[in-house]
Amino acid sequence: MKKFSYILALIFGLTAGCDYIDDPIQEGGIGPTPTDSVVQKVLVEDYTGHKCPNCPDAATEAEDLKAIYGERIVVVAIHAGFFSSPSPGFETDFRTPAGDAMNTFFGFAAYPAGLVNRIGYPSQHILNFQAWPPAVATALDETSAAKIEVSADLSGSNLSTSVNIEYQSQIDGDYSLIVWITEDGIIAPQVYVGQTIPDYEHNHVLRTAITPTWGDIVSMGPVDLDSTYTKSFSSTWNNEWNEQNCHVVAFIYDQQTLEVVQVEEIKL
Amino acid sequence: MSQLTKIGLIAGLLISSLSYSQESNTDLGQIHGNFQTDFQYYRPDSLIGAPDVPEQFLLNGFMNLNYTRGNFSAGVRFESYENALLGFDPRYKGTGIPYRYATYSADDWEITAGNFYEQFGSGLIFRAYEERGLGFDNAMDGIRARFRPAPGIKITGVIGQQRFYFDKGDGIVRGIDADWNLNESIESMKENKTKIILGGSFVSKFEADLDPRYNLPENVGSWAGRATISKGKWGLFAEGAYKINDPSTVNNYIFKDGHAMLVNLTYSRKGLGILLAAKRIDNMNYRSDRTATVNDLLINYLPALTKQHTYRLPALYPYATQPNGEMGIQTEITYTIPRGSRFGGKYGTQIAFNWSIAQSLDLQNINDTTDIYESGTDGYTSDFWSWGEERYFQDINLEITKKFNRKFKLIGTYIYEEYNRQVIEGKTGFVYMQAVILEAQYKLSRTKTLRFEAQGMFTDQDRGSWAMLLVEYSISPKWFFAVQDAWNYSNPDPNRQIHYYILSFGYTKGGTRFLANYGKQQEGIFCVGGVCRNVPASNGLSVTITSTF
Numbered sequence: 001m002k003k004f005s006y007i008l009a010l011i012f013g014l015t016a017g018c019d020y021i022d023d024p025i026q027e028g029g030i031g032p033t034p035t036d037s038v039v040q041k042v043l044v045e046d047y048t049g050h051k052c053p054n055c056p057d058a059a060t061e062a063e064d065l066k067a068i069y070g071e072r073i074v075v076v077a078i079h080a081g082f083f084s085s086p087s088p089g090f091e092t093d094f095r096t097p098a099g100d101a102m103n104t105f106f107g108f109a110a111y112p113a114g115l116v117n118r119i120g121y122p123s124q125h126i127l128n129f130q131a132w133p134p135a136v137a138t139a140l141d142e143t144s145a146a147k148i149e150v151s152a153d154l155s156g157s158n159l160s161t162s163v164n165i166e167y168q169s170q171i172d173g174d175y176s177l178i179v180w181i182t183e184d185g186i187i188a189p190q191v192y193v194g195q196t197i198p199d200y201e202h203n204h205v206l207r208t209a210i211t212p213t214w215g216d217i218v219s220m221g222p223v224d225l226d227s228t229y230t231k232s233f234s235s236t237w238n239n240e241w242n243e244q245n246c247h248v249v250a251f252i253y254d255q256q257t258l259e260v261v262q263v264e265e266i267k268l
Numbered sequence: 269m270s271q272l273t274k275i276g277l278i279a280g281l282l283i284s285s286l287s288y289s290q291e292s293n294t295d296l297g298q299i300h301g302n303f304q305t306d307f308q309y310y311r312p313d314s315l316i317g318a319p320d321v322p323e324q325f326l327l328n329g330f331m332n333l334n335y336t337r338g339n340f341s342a343g344v345r346f347e348s349y350e351n352a353l354l355g356f357d358p359r360y361k362g363t364g365i366p367y368r369y370a371t372y373s374a375d376d377w378e379i380t381a382g383n384f385y386e387q388f389g390s391g392l393i394f395r396a397y398e399e400r401g402l403g404f405d406n407a408m409d410g411i412r413a414r415f416r417p418a419p420g421i422k423i424t425g426v427i428g429q430q431r432f433y434f435d436k437g438d439g440i441v442r443g444i445d446a447d448w449n450l451n452e453s454i455e456s457m458k459e460n461k462t463k464i465i466l467g468g469s470f471v472s473k474f475e476a477d478l479d480p481r482y483n484l485p486e487n488v489g490s491w492a493g494r495a496t497i498s499k500g501k502w503g504l505f506a507e508g509a510y511k512i513n514d515p516s517t518v519n520n521y522i523f524k525d526g527h528a529m530l531v532n533l534t535y536s537r538k539g540l541g542i543l544l545a546a547k548r549i550d551n552m553n554y555r556s557d558r559t560a561t562v563n564d565l566l567i568n569y570l571p572a573l574t575k576q577h578t579y580r581l582p583a584l585y586p587y588a589t590q591p592n593g594e595m596g597i598q599t600e601i602t603y604t605i606p607r608g609s610r611f612g613g614k615y616g617t618q619i620a621f622n623w624s625i626a627q628s629l630d631l632q633n634i635n636d637t638t639d640i641y642e643s644g645t646d647g648y649t650s651d652f653w654s655w656g657e658e659r660y661f662q663d664i665n666l667e668i669t670k671k672f673n674r675k676f677k678l679i680g681t682y683i684y685e686e687y688n689r690q691v692i693e694g695k696t697g698f699v700y701m702q703a704v705i706l707e708a709q710y711k712l713s714r715t716k717t718l719r720f721e722a723q724g725m726f727t728d729q730d731r732g733s734w735a736m737l738l739v740e741y742s743i744s745p746k747w748f749f750a751v752q753d754a755w756n757y758s759n760p761d762p763n764r765q766i767h768y769y770i771l772s773f774g775y776t777k778g779g780t781r782f783l784a785n786y787g788k789q790q791e792g793i794f795c796v797g798g799v800c801r802n803v804p805a806s807n808g809l810s811v812t813i814t815s816t817f
Contacts, residue, residue, distance in 0.1 A: 017442065017470075017472025017474070017487045017488075017489045018472065018485075018487055018488070018489035018512050019485035019486055019487045019488070019512075020485070020512060020513060021483055021484070021485050021513050021523055023483055024482050024483055024515070024523045024644045024645070025481070025482060025483070025644050026479075026480070026481055026482060026483055053694065053695075053696075054694070068480060068481075082319075104322070107358035107359060107361070109357060109358055110561075110562065122359075122361065123359055123361075123432065123433050123434055123435040124432070124435060126359070127559065128517055128559060128561050130516075130517035130521070130559050131517065131559030133479055133480050133481055134477075134478035134479045134480070134559070135478075136480070137478050137479065137480040138478050194690060194696040
């Protein structure tokens with residue numbers, strides 16, 4: 001019996017492994033905004049579909065993050081996979097070849113789900129939207145390794161885009177640049193938990209990839225801190241897109257880890 | 269992954285060096301294992317909704333190798349997904365050794381290093397297990413120690429991280445369990461006809477808090493206590509569990525504590541068995557990653573308490589346990605009408621009746637200004653005894669087995685089911701289903717058996733009604749042939765009133781079994797014990813080879 005009381009003491013002694021929370025909501029919430037001239041920004045890719053019943057919740061989460069962190073968060077909604085195919089009542093085809101390819105490559109099987117700076121590949125990169133806030137907070141804490149400047153000019157049906165990259169630290173690897181066009185404010189039906197919202201506003205929708213799906217090489221091997229790497233593109237504009245609502249998103253990533261180093265977004 | 273492979277190789281070398289270095293000794297130990305590979309060739313079939321498979325062929329395979337010598341044992345499992353079969357998570361990708369262990373046991377203790385499976389009580393706060401058919405595996409990777417300080421007392425301590433596909437979850441799980449058999453440990457109770465076993469466990473997980481919005485608990489503890497009492501024909505098992513605040517994706521970040529209660533009462537005598545079971549689960553989703561969903565990184569196991577139908581059509585609507593909260597009851601009565609009586613005939617007639625129901629909890633707002641399940645609050649309150657209004661599932665079924673003579677046997681089954689698709693599958697709608705199944709077995713000779721199934725499943729919801737026929741011919745112990753066709757004859761979309769036929773062939777020799785299926789598989793849900801996965805439709809050839817040695 002004496003032994004048994006030891007065991008009981010042992011079991012209940014373990015209550016040390018418990019954090020009782022009385023004040024769930026964080027005061028202030030956000031950490032200080034860095035005063036450095038180059039700010040680390042974070043790319044949130046939201047893989048979604050217009051027939052996906054829980055996807056509007058993910059879109060709301062992304063907006064909440066933008067509300068907290070402002071321009072430091074770049075959101076792109078990639079319509080791909082099972083719920084994104086057009087069908088009667090859902091005629092708009094939001095899919096893109098690049099989106100389909102990435103959806104397959106990253107192995108999405110359930111939606112909504114997303115990537116935060118593409119961290120965690122190959123096994124821990126897929127995050128459900130509730131996992132975005134801590135992942136975003138962690139990614140924002142990274143020191144910025146590059147500065148990106150984007151400029152774009154639309155004349156007629158030709159879009160010229162130019163991207164300048166200045167590395168901020170002596171990194172060594174192969175880095176590629178991806179440039180996308182996204183569009184806000186597209187009104188089209190969306191399923192939401194058992195009902196259809198006929199006039200749902202689709203934002204940050206990936207419209208096209210200006211670069212190839214996996215990007216253009218920017219630098220290979222040790223980078224040169226003193227020079228600016230410039231990439232220019234010329235692409236055809238689709239007149240069905242409302243340029244007033246469009247953005248150009250540019251980001252560079254490490255080809256080894258697929259992790260996004262820096263991202264920038266400008267209004268067209 | 270590469271680290272795991274390295275450790276696996278070291279374990280493998282250890283095994284081989286052990287067996288070679290002991291050549292002068294007659295006892296070299298023993299190696300046992302098993303092997304399985306599932307291969308499938310997919311044909312495009314957009315009509316049944318089969319997803320495109322760019323690879324055309326997919327393969328899942330594994331091999332277990334276990335070495336034992338005296339008090340020492342060690343083993344590895346090699347797994348291969350090139351790429352994972354449809355319906356399995358694509359994060360199972362590639363080949364590797366995700367499971368390896370070494371165990372040493374002495375008189376009253378045992379130590380395991382590496383991977384292990386373990387369960388405390390019925391698993392309400394801790395169960396590490398694998399279910400290959402589901403692609404489920406939450407094996408621990410760490411240390412386990414067992415200790416028997418006195419007769420009838422067992423203590424088990426575990427610590428480690430959980431398997432996450434070919435990786436590990438970041439969270440740390442630690443736990444301790446004590447099991448006390450009173451009849452073995454107390455002298456005066458040794459001859460007692462009442463058998464009592466008591467148990468208690470504590471489990472805690474650690475996970476860093478990086479959330480910008482909430483102050484999250486980094487250490488989440490849980491307790492459970494249980495008792496098994498049996499006397500003669502009666503048996504009682506009860507377990508209760510409690511978990512502190514554990515906000516997570518699944519519970520929408522509410523800070524309420526969790527409770528679970530499970531009670532089983534059984535009575536059995538010759539020809540009669542009765543089971544009564546009840547459960548109440550309240551906010552008991554418990555994972556080593558608070559953002560994990562579906563079947564990822566589960567620490568505990570919550571049983572479904574429903575009958576798992578094995579016939580192909582009713583198996584389309586299985587129940588999945590709702591970890592956020594549910595109340596359920598199950599009753600099962602099996603009765604054999606005695607031989608020689610009017611309905612019993614020469615061999616007796618077996619009747620099995622089963623009823624199960626699962627319903628929501630009765631949720632109330634915590635105050636006037638807070639919504640139910642509002643993030644960052646206590647979420648809701650709910651009275652322990654009162655049932656919520658939403659029906660999740662109900663199943664009433666009756667099975668009668670009658671053997672007419674030495675050659676001929678009939679099994680008749682009736683099932684009525686209510687199935688809440690919104691809650692169970694996240695799709696809209698509620699399904700009311702009735703199914704009737706007649707199965708006949710006829711022994712043509714000592715080794716040859718003919719089996720026949722006719723199934724009908726009738727519903728106005730979802731994909732409508734189905735009819736199915738199956739004929740199976742087996743020559744034991746080696747050969748097996750079957751033809752089946754499930755016809756979705758009343759699908760609301762006339763183009764989808766499809767025949768899902770399957771041709772099967774099997775061959776067994778020694779410890780090796782070969783099974784091939786060719787045909788169309790309808791989309792469905794596959795569950796084991798209330799844990800489920802979606803299986804997409806497919807069309808093609810599948811081959812399974814299993815072997816034990």
